[in-house]
Amino acid sequence: MSGPENGAQDGPQDGPTASRTSGTAPDHESAQAAARGLHAPVLLDEVIEALRPERGGVYLDGTFGAGGYATALLENGADAVIAIDRDPEAIARGAEWAGRYGDRLALVEGRFARLDAVAAERGVAALAGVTLDVGVSSMQIDAAGRGFSFMRDGPLDMRMEAEGPTAADLVAEATEAALADILHWYGEERAARRVARAIARARAEAPIETTARLAEVVASALPRQRPGQIHPATRSFQALRIAVNDELGELAEALQAAERALGEGGVLAVVTFHSLEDRIVKRFLQLRGGRAPRASRHAPETTADAPRFELLTRRAEGPGEEELRRNPRARSAKLRAARRTGAPAGPIEPAMLGAPTLDLAAMGLRSARGAP
Numbered sequence: 197m198s199g200p201e202n203g204a205q206d207g208p209q210d211g212p213t214a215s216r217t218s219g220t221a222p223d224h225e226s227a228q229a230a231a232r233g234l235h236a237p238v239l240l241d242e243v244i245e246a247l248r249p250e251r252g253g254v255y256l257d258g259t260f261g262a263g264g265y266a267t268a269l270l271e272n273g274a275d276a277v278i279a280i281d282r283d284p285e286a287i288a289r290g291a292e293w294a295g296r297y298g299d300r301l302a303l304v305e306g307r308f309a310r311l312d313a314v315a316a317e318r319g320v321a322a323l324a325g326v327t328l329d330v331g332v333s334s335m336q337i338d339a340a341g342r343g344f345s346f347m348r349d350g351p352l353d354m355r356m357e358a359e360g361p362t363a364a365d366l367v368a369e370a371t372e373a374a375l376a377d378i379l380h381w382y383g384e385e386r387a388a389r390r391v392a393r394a395i396a397r398a399r400a401e402a403p404i405e406t407t408a409r410l411a412e413v414v415a416s417a418l419p420r421q422r423p424g425q426i427h428p429a430t431r432s433f434q435a436l437r438i439a440v441n442d443e444l445g446e447l448a449e450a451l452q453a454a455e456r457a458l459g460e461g462g463v464l465a466v467v468t469f470h471s472l473e474d475r476i477v478k479r480f481l482q483l484r485g486g487r488a489p490r491a492s493r494h495a496p497e498t499t500a501d502a503p504r505f506e507l508l509t510r511r512a513e514g515p516g517e518e519e520l521r522r523n524p525r526a527r528s529a530k531l532r533a534a535r536r537t538g539a540p541a542g543p544i545e546p547a548m549l550g551a552p553t554l555d556l557a558a559m560g561l562r563s564a565r566g567a568p
């Protein structure tokens with residue numbers, strides 16, 4: 197789960213609605229049940245309906261988390277699933293129960309931007325489906341020690357991986373102007389300059405090393421929260437999390453990797469949690485679905501213009517009332533899905549995807565991009 201509600205209130209946590217089960221190892225089953233209790237997969241029925249695993253084939257889940265999507269794919273007809281997560285804790289938790297699926301479930305620690313390479317390394321030339329449920333999981337938000345939430349005091353970390361610069365490093369090293377850019381572009385914080393100034397003043401007094409201190413500093417620069425409004429630190433925490441993990445760059449690359457890795461007829465299903473993510477997916481599918489205008493309408497249509505995807509969702513799909521009742525954290529989730537055509541994959545200009553491109557290295561900052 198992710199979204200602007202980094203410090204979201206707890207919601208009821210139900211397990212996935214996967215309909216069939218297999219295997220008998222009780223220790224694996226209880227570890228799997230425990231993992232399911234930690235994170236309620238969002239829009240699960242809709243994702244499974246879009247991917248149609250009953251066709252068989254090899255599927256790739258780029259955001260394994262607690263394994264809700266991966267297990268539902270396996271239990272509803274997929275021959276095999278390759279599941280990627282950049283969080284070593286998610287992979288370690290999954291390894292406790294993945295054995296019940298034998299070699300049908302392969303867990304891979306890594307980033308989904310490399311999903312085509314990961315599939316190729318396993319000898320899979322054409323995937324039947326790719327799913328991404330981007331952002332952070334409930335396990336990550338709820339663990340104070342991971343530093344994602346302003347609701348739980350902990351070290352200001354926010355890394356999904358165990359390496360690379362933390363949010364505390366970013367807050368300490370970025371110039372006030374760079375901080376304002378990050379807050380503006382990645383958090384859509386209207387008072388970005390004011391918040392950046394408050395951070396610069398506060399860190400001159402003492403380093404900002406905990407989530408509670410950062411939340412306090414941000415809140416001090418903004419109007420008091422009124423009933424029904426989001427916490428004033430929500431946008432700043434989202435911005436730093438996106439910067440620390442290069443989340444938008446990863447998403448833009450993963451969509452192109454999926455285009456390369458999906459076989460004809462294979463389905464891409466992406467769940468996003470905020471408008472920056474959804475805009476990238478929407479633009480990508482518009483461009484690749486032949487719905488974006490050509491440079492000139494008089495120019496002859498070439499194979500470069502041939503649609504690579506056929507849209508399965510005209511508009512983004514959100515959760516139904518029943519799911520919202522069960523899991524309020526699902527409220528900002530949006531699903532977009534499309535089916536791969538036979539047109540050859542091709543490069544795309546990242547700027548065309550509408551992602552704000554902040555080059556942290558050019559701002560003199562270390563970033564997740566530099567990490568292996």
Ligand SMILES: C[S@@+](CC[C@H](N)C(=O)[O-])C[C@H]1O[C@@H](n2cnc3c(N)ncnc32)[C@H](O)[C@@H]1O
Nearest residue numbers: 197237259261262263264265281282283307308
């Ligand atoms: C919202 S959770 C996915 C939950 C999952 N669908 C389930 O049912 O349990 C997102 C997961 O994706 C992982 N993740 C986020 N960005 C990633 C990336 N670029 N590469 C690989 N994993 C990523 C996070 O570590 C987190 O575990």
